[in-house]
Amino acid sequence: MCSAPRQAYTFPDPQQDTSPGESTVTDPDTQPGPGPAAADALVGRIARRDVVVGVVGLGYVGLPLAMTAIAAGFEVIGFDVNPARVALLNEGESGIEHIPGAPIAEAVRRGLFRATADLAELGRPDAILIAVPTPLSRQREPDLTFVETSTRAVARTLRRGQLVVLESTTWPGTTREVMKPILESSGLVCGADVFLAYSPEREDPGNAAFGTARIPKVVGADDAASLTIARALYDQLVVQTVPVSSAATAEAVKLTENIFRAVNIALVNELKLIFEKMDIDVWEVIEAARSKPFGYMPFYPGPGLGGHCIPIDPFYLTWKAREHDVTTRFIELAGQINTGMPYHVVDRLIAALDRAGSRGLNGARILIIGLAYKKNVDDTRGSPSLKLIELIEARGATADFHDPHASVVPVTREYPQLAGRASVALTAAGLAAYDAVLIATDHDAVDWPALARHSRLIVDTRNACARAGVTGAHIVKA
Secondary structure, three states, X not given: OOOOOOOOOOXXXXXXXXXXXXXXXXXXXXXXXXXXXXXXXXXXXXHOOOOEEXXXXXXXXXXXXXXXXXXXXXXXXEEOOOHHHHXXXXXXXXXXXXXXXXXXXXXXXXXXXXXXXXXXXXXXXXXXXXXXXXXXXXXXXXXXXXXXXXXXXXXXXXXXXXXXXXXXXXXOOHHHHHHHHHHHOOOOOEOOOEEEEEOOOOOOOOOOOOOHHHOOEEEEEOOXXXXXXXXXXXXXXXXXXXXXXXXXXXXXXXXXXXHHHHHHXXXXXXXXXXXXXXOOOHHHHHHHHOOOOOOOOOOOOOOOOOOOOOOOHHHHHHHHHXXXXXXXXXXXXHHHHHHOHHHHHHHHXXXXXXXXXXXXXXXXXXXXXXXXXOOXXXXXXXXXXXXXXXXXXXXXXXXXXXXOOOXXXXXXXXXXXXXXXXXXXXXXXXXXXXXEXXXXXXXXXXXHHHHHHHOOOEEEOOOHHHHOOOOOOOEEEO
């Protein structure tokens, strides 16, 4: 099995000035009072690494953030409501394929990191960074349950001088309209007693070229003190901070980035549908177009959107826009195109089976290559493969999957019936037993020539075979 490139984490030398200061929790009554003095005191302590950083949510975003803070010289406490995950991290294992366990084990050994499920400890960190999921409801409306629950937990132990930053992607106004009232229910005032900011995560799982520390960070807040403190912290963590005028602006930046991708992916998906009817290979078109050195950026079609951001984030803005009587026709059209791609892929699969003289999908055996939503990672969040399995089996077929990185279907809200299914091995005899192989994820670890040799029919949604130099009448692009 090939692993995705790993991010390196270098910890500070305890003898150097950049190492964390003595870990202390100051009595609120002895801290500087409300106003600039409290802000200046916290900025000074951040510069000296004399603060404890708390990270709420230790998944694909929170764990790299925690490791980056440790590497920058801060002591970190990680919070997660999953006791099994907490135990795993305290044993020095990440549980995420592209995040190595060795740096976690070293940080635990040196007392720089520990994980806990006890949210009563949220009063200990000086800076609390919240990186929890922001999914959609079944009605495709924003579900801020995790943000609200985490913020209430913070409010229960909130003390003067703490910084709270939300990193989860959400609609513009969440920090001000949802988090601030909850925090101020403690009796402390944001911008004076405590400090509140928003800095959207920009993680790209498995991207070795851009780990957390190398990605510029947008930071926004609704008061000068909170912005100053948040910038002071992130200046120590990442290569560049980009301040904006408000938390809502920072929230809008994140949505803009992901909607840009969603719309452009929808465009190439629609072009694929058009060019298929004209017997034109959209992949060849894109490769030729990208030779233009200006005015063009390549995006690629696929079997549907995956991940936690691109399939979800546009709907956060369309929902909020309705409050302002704005119709988001363009964004919603892109969403319709992208969510329709799994259905198109299944239609192409059925047509390919018919042309091959098979009996269609009813009773057929289909093998899906790839459960993860993108190549070379184990991340299955929002993967179109799950939808493809559901659609294929609804037509009377059986659908297995092979993935060298994601071996088991996790428990999901959308597809609980698929939980626990395991990846099958790729063998010559096994491949020959399937009526068709559907390529949904183009992992580098798959032997594409061998797959083509032993499969009766291949429906390729990623152009994986052609890129590997494999062609044949039994290979159909979709």
